[in-house]
Amino acid sequence: MEPSRTNDESRVLVIYTGGTIGMLVGQQGYVPEPYFLTQSLRSQNRFHDPHEDSLFSHAGSVQGYRDWSAGSGRSSPVGGAASLPLPEDPHSRTLLVRSSRPIGVTAALSPSPNHLLRSQPQCIRVSDNVYEANLPCLVTPRTKIPGKNISKAIRYAILEWNPLLDSSNMDIQDWVRIATEIELNYTFDAFVILHGTDTMAYSSSALSFLLEDLGKTVILTGAQIPLSQLRNDAVDNLMGALTIAGHYIIPECCLYFNHTLYRGNRVTKMSSYDLAAFDSPNFPALVNVGIDIVVNWNDVIRQTGLRRFKAHKEMSPHVATLRLFPGITGTTIRAFCMPPIRGVVLETFGAGNAPQRKDVVEALKEACDRGVVVVAITQCSKGSVSDAYETGRTLLQSGVIPGGDMTPECALTKLGYLLSKPEFSLQQVRELVGSPLRGELTRPSLLITQEQPTADKNLDNIQQLLTQFVRLSRIPSSKAIVPRIETPHDAAIHTTAPDAAAPWTWTTAEAATTEAVLFPFLVHLAAARDDLESLKYCLRPMDHDNPSDVLKFGMIPGGIVNCLEAGSGRSPLHVAAMNGNLKSAELLLRAGALVHLRDMLGHTALYLAARQGHEDIVDLLVQSGATLGVSDLHFVNSIIVDTLRMPNHDPLRIWIKAGWRPQNKPLNADAATQIKPFE
Incomplete structure (x- = not known):
């Protein structure tokens, strides 16, 4: 049976596809062994x-x-x-896991009586291409969450593929399979994918596009040396990935290796023998793990569309990569671009240059005119394509699309993703391939003109911030549930000081720190009062040239829109949902509020909205991908018992909309009429 869920746990699904991390030494070198990884982890x-x-x-x-x-x-x-093996608990707790393939060992791989795993998982088929099994769960010791005063355990299950794949055998259908399994198990808090290193950068890039409107953390990792060896990098890589997945909501497809978390579509494999096998040449790391875990929240993508997560399950196979070389001919290019090829990643020299011979230019132009989407990237590890040189401008005039600073792995998988979308015209594909969809390429820099010195600008920001506080304090609170605000002593500002007093002088750092302290109070108060003007002021786009803005966004996990109140652990979205403030909730969601955040009691914003009977907020949150957490459901089940005794079944209808189901049975929003109240 599935274990009860408390607020000091997170649930992570580990999808083990294969790779070096779980291999053993055989006669022919490293070989995969079914279920060795699970049993090895259980012993530690x-x-x-x-x-x-x-x-x-x-x-x-x-x-x-x-x-x-x-x-x-x-x-x-x-x-x-462990120094001595612990007796196996016949009633060990499990987690329900779904898969698009049968779960367990087939007859061809039946274990011997001496096999490490004593009982194989048993699965049932619940629908076409959907199988369920209760997998034994593992749980880490409770560890303190960095920056918080609570400890958390990570409860996880390992969904092992059968057979395990060497990553060189990975193809498009395997990417789709991973995306599908994440979709089938989206009730988990986060996902770790164990994968071989050879094609991991291709898989992380592909999944970044296939996982549309992702709201949870997905991390790919593996190892250069398997866990079975005394000296290995598998322990650090797996533990680091589990820790980040269990403690932080970073709603991206990422890759973790050698104490560093990268954006998945920005990495490339740089070494076949170093433990630092991967690098992200044109984009900084999202997380650096040392004594402290440092998250670069400024660069973490936040979903701003009001759409539910879904896995796209197609990718065009008719894409390829062509690397230019001195002496390449138009004949070679024409042969390469022949049908059924629909998209080509052209790896050019330097900043996007190509030979200027007539046959080469004409061959590329013919391919583009025929409808082949050709995107140019650089062969260099660092840098971007541009039209700074005449040889680069010639390519653009032929119809080749600049791919910015995309990696070869990313450009190829992005083309395959876009060309698999029947709703996109050829022109739309051309436009989208050169535009950032998942943070895979850098936007052109925008020139920002500062109208006044930085120090004066920061002082004006403080004055504007205080003006918002004064204005909000004059708005009647009516029935609003206002967050408790405890202003730190060093941030207290006396606005009634006599004008004759000496002026308050600021350094940029002092002004920025004061803003960073006051902004969370203001955004929570504005969410409680449904004050859109103050919310927009707090959520305005970050000015990278303004140090106070950098601090305001960088000091708070997930940005100011996801700042948590100290006492309750509630985000501004929790506050807006609890008060039924629809416009504020929508504004927060469009600014990147995370719908899966839980407060100190383990409650989501969806639970608080349904508990208060705010049906319109429930509809909005469900539309945006919110689901009731497992800890929510423990409370909901007791609430439903009381609700069914009441003549008015409106609360039941709201809970059904929020996702509550009796004994996991399918139910529609009108199901209240189908259920008789308890006598």
Whole structure:
């Protein structure tokens, strides 16, 4: 049965496709072994705490070690392999997992009696191409969330592919399969994909496009040296990916390797023998893991469309990469661009240059005129294509589209994604391929003219900020549930100071820090009062030349739109949903509010809106991809019992809209008429 969910846990699905990370040494080198990875992780307390509800939940602590050394435990509480195997619990808790393929070992791979896994997962077919199985779950020791005063455990299950694939055998259908399995299991909080390193950059790029309107963290990782070896990078890579996935909502498809989290469509494999196998030449890392975990929130993408997540399940196979070389001929290009090719990634010299021979230029122009989408990128690891040189402008005049600073892996998969969309015309594909869809290329720089010195600008920002506070304080609160605001002592500003007093002097850093402290209070107050003017003021686009804006966005996980109140852990979206403020909720969602954030009690904004009976907010949040969390459902089930005793079934209809189902059975919004109240 599925374990009960508390607020100090997150659920992560690990999709194990294959790769070096889970291999063993065989006669022919490294070979995959079914279920070795799961059993190996189960034997290590850093990856699985068998007594996470008891003494062993303090693994790594002074008291945990003292209890263990006194004889209260049978395995080390500080990580590593257990000194003695723990008896297998026949009633071990499980997590329900879905897949587009049968889950378990086929007859061809039936384990021997001495196989590490004593019982194979049993799956049932629930519909066409959908299978379910209760997989044994593992749980990490509780660890402190960086920057917060609570500890959290990560409960995860490993969905292992059968057979396991070497990444060199990965193809388009495997990318679609991963995307489908994420969609089928979207009730999990986050996803980690274990993958071979050879084509990991292709897979992370492809998934960044296939996972449309993604609202949860997806991380690909693997290893250069398998977990089975004493000296390996598998432990750090898997633990780092699990930790980030379980503790942060970074709604992107990412790649984690060597203590660094990258945007998935910005990476390329740089080395076949270094532990730092990947790099992101044209875009900074999203997360750096050292003693502290440092998240570069300024660069994290936030979904601003009011759409639910879905997996796109097609990709055109008729795309290819052509690398220019000195002496290439028009004949070669014509042969390469023949049908059924529909898209070509042209790897050009330097900043987008190509040979200027007539046969080469004419061959490219013929392909473009015939409807082949040709996108130019640079062969260099760093840099972008441009029209700075005449040889580059000639390509553009032939119909070739500049691909900016996209990697070859990204450009190829993006072309395959766009050309698989029947709703896009050829002209639309040409326009979109050179535009950023998932942060895969850098926008052209915009010149920003500063009208006044930075110090004066920051002082004006503070004055505008205080003006918003004064205006909000004059608005009657009526029935609004206003967040509790405790202004820090060093941020207190006395606006009634005599004019004769000495003027308040500022450094840029002082002004920026004060703004960063005051903005969260203002955005919560504006959300509670449904004050759109103040919300728009808080959520205005960041000015990268203004240090206060950089601090305002960079100091808060997920940006100012997702700042959490200290006492309750509620975001501005929680506050707007609880108060039934539809316009504020929509504005926050369009500014990048995360619908899956949970407060200190484990509640989502969707739960709070349904609990208060705000049906219009429930409709908006569901449209935007919100779902009730597992911890929400424990509360909802008790609420429904009381609701069914009431003559008015409106609350039941709202809960059904929010996603509540009796015993997981399908139900429509009019189902209240089908259910009789309890006698």
